[in-house]
Amino acid sequence: MNAKPYDIAVFGATSFVGKLLCQSLASQPGASGLKWALAGRSREKLEAFRGSLGLEAGGLPLLIADAADDRSLSALCAQARVVISTVGPYALYGEPLIKACTESGTDYCDLTGEVQWIRRMLDRYEPAAKASGARIVHCCGFDSIPSDLGVYFLQKHALERFGRYCTHIKMRVKAMRGGVSGGTIASMLNVVKEASVDPALRRALQNPYLLCPQDRRPATRQDNLMRPQYDAGFDAWLAPFVMASVNTRVVLRSNALLNYAYGEDFRYDEAMLAGAGLKGRLKAYAIAGALGGFFAMAAIAPARQALTRFVLPAPGEGPSPQSQKNGFYDLRFLGTLSDGRTLRAKVTGDADPGYLSTGKMLGQAGLCLAHSSKDGKQGGFWTPAALLGDALLDALQAKAGLSFELADA
Numbered sequence: 001m002n003a004k005p006y007d008i009a010v011f012g013a014t015s016f017v018g019k020l021l022c023q024s025l026a027s028q029p030g031a032s033g034l035k036w037a038l039a040g041r042s043r044e045k046l047e048a049f050r051g052s053l054g055l056e057a058g059g060l061p062l063l064i065a066d067a068a069d070d071r072s073l074s075a076l077c078a079q080a081r082v083v084i085s086t087v088g089p090y091a092l093y094g095e096p097l098i099k100a101c102t103e104s105g106t107d108y109c110d111l112t113g114e115v116q117w118i119r120r121m122l123d124r125y126e127p128a129a130k131a132s133g134a135r136i137v138h139c140c141g142f143d144s145i146p147s148d149l150g151v152y153f154l155q156k157h158a159l160e161r162f163g164r165y166c167t168h169i170k171m172r173v174k175a176m177r178g179g180v181s182g183g184t185i186a187s188m189l190n191v192v193k194e195a196s197v198d199p200a201l202r203r204a205l206q207n208p209y210l211l212c213p214q215d216r217r218p219a220t221r222q223d224n225l226m227r228p229q230y231d232a233g234f235d236a237w238l239a240p241f242v243m244a245s246v247n248t249r250v251v252l253r254s255n256a257l258l259n260y261a262y263g264e265d266f267r268y269d270e271a272m273l274a275g276a277g278l279k280g281r282l283k284a285y286a287i288a289g290a291l292g293g294f295f296a297m298a299a300i301a302p303a304r305q306a307l308t309r310f311v312l313p314a315p316g317e318g319p320s321p322q323s324q325k326n327g328f329y330d331l332r333f334l335g336t337l338s339d340g341r342t343l344r345a346k347v348t349g350d351a352d353p354g355y356l357s358t359g360k361m362l363g364q365a366g367l368c369l370a371h372s373s374k375d376g377k378q379g380g381f382w383t384p385a386a387l388l389g390d391a392l393l394d395a396l397q398a399k400a401g402l403s404f405e406l407a408d409a
Contacts, residue, residue: 006037007370009063009080011097012087013038014045016318017111017141017183020359021086025367026053028399034367039063039076039083067093073100082107084366089187091117091194098125098136105132105379107369111141111362113246114187116194116201118381119210126381133379137387139250140365141358142349143184145384146331146402147171147247147270148254149393150347152385153404154335155262158343165262166335166343172234173241173272178327178352182313188242189308192298205245211253218260222248223269228284233334233342236273237280239287244270250383257386273332318355327352332407344408350401360400368392 010025012018018040025036038046038060046062053060063079065072067087077083077100087093090112101108102125112118118138129136139148151169158166195202204210208222224244231238247270255262274284297303318324333345351357368388377387384392396402 004079004081006035006061006080008034008036008082008084008366009039009076010036010366011039011065011076011083011085013040014042014049015086015183017355017359017362018086019049020324020356021084021363022049022053024360024363024400028363028367034370037061037063037080039065039080041066067096070096070100073097074104077101077104077106080106082109082366082370084108084362085110086183086362088112088114088183089190090114091187091190095121095124099128101136102128102132102134102379105134107135107137109137109140109362109365109369111143111358112138112187113141113143113184113243114191115210115246115249116191116205119204122211122381129379129381131379133374135369135374135377135379135387136381137365137369137384138381139246140362140384142329142353142361143243144247144250145361145365145392145396146329146347146349146353147243148250148383148385149396150331150333150345150404151251151268152254152389153347153393154333154343154345157345157406158335158337161343162337162341164337165266167263167265167338168267169333169335170231170233171247171268171270172231172236172238172332172334173270174330174332174346176329176353178319178324178329178354178357182317184354185312186308189298189304189312192295193301193304196299208248209252209256211249212256216256218264218266220265220267222252222267224248225269225271226288228274228281228288230281231271231273234273234332236276237284238271239274239284240291241270241272242291251385254383254385257383319352324352324356327356329353329357344406346403346405346407348403357401361396361402364395364400365392368395 013022040046050060065076073096091114098121155165209217229238251268255266274280329349331347335343349357368391
């Protein structure tokens with residue numbers, strides 16, 4: 001019998017996304033039956049935020065923990081079955097909590113997209129997670145739940161309709177409104193900073209199977225769209241998608257964790273739809289040029305500092321509530337079977353992808369972890385699709401404003 005007093009502890013509850021996550025949890029039907037707590041390093045900030053949630057005074061417990069204090073993190077893990085963390089960049093602040101969770105058998109999820117850090121955590125702590133029973137689930141925000149669960153959804157229907165899985169799936173961003181969070185940008189800049197001084201890391205980041213088990217990696221070549229090109233399947237010009245380098249690695253790890261159910265020859269790629277004709281082509285080149293310029297500047301220390309100081313949002317900053325609600329995204333998936341037959345799907349979200357939608361998705365991932373049995377799903381480092389599958393798919397549609405459906409085009 002589990003003696004831990006809380007189902008969930010939200011670590012970083014007063015961060016920008018942490019607040020959105022907690023507001024989402026507090027508004028869930030049946031939330032009064034959920035045993036959860038707010039966690040962070042500042043009692044004063046936690047108390048002020050708790051008051052803003054509109055709950056009864058003292059209704060939510062406060063757990064004081066600091067990412068730099070191992071003892072406080074161990075105490076946090078001793079009190080919750082699941083820890084949800086919004087404290088990033090994770091490459092700078094995340095490892096001590098991973099260590100504490102894997103040693104104590106505490107389930108964990110976060111919204112990181114820092115694949116270089118995930119690889120390090122896999123190498124250092126997966127044996128401990130398997131031994132203790134801790135289930136670690138990274139990438140539970142906009143990167144990479146819509147991609148990971150979108151592929152899972154499409155493959156599920158391909159198996160039902162055709163009796164087999166698609167061997168190639170393309171994801172295309174049809175439309176999106178909303179900003180990239182300050183925390184995500186800080187994480188991206190940290191990845192660029194690390195890679196700029198580490199040739200081995202630069203090579204590793206180019207490996208599409210970076211997150212797959214190292215003793216079993218397919219030789220199948222993966223597409224990596226780095227420049228504009230025309231896609232006949234969507235009758236549109238394509239531009240690079242900034243989150244593709246994260247999402248593709250997560251989807252390929254899901255396939256590996258599912259014992260390569262989609263096949264070792266499975267291919268997956270992502271891009272943005274820029275439109276048809278000359279207008280679409282020009283837009284694709286404009287997007288590619290802007291992305292290339294950003295990453296070129298980010299690789300140079302003085303330019304990176306200028307971007308951070310004068311241009312980009314800082315961690316903890318974000319858009320107004322109205323802007324968050326006005327955001328949305330529409331992702332399209334095209335799956336192709338080995339015999340040439342195709343199946344299409346779309347995934348939509350009803351809020352700003354980097355903030356409000358991410359907060360709701362992360363909250364649902366934590367709830368699914370808290371409510372799921374560990375029977376048949378041993379400890380280790382998982383992906384959202386490989387561990388939570390149908391349960392998360394249903395929760396996202398019922399409670400997080402996402403829609404997964406088959407599409408004609």
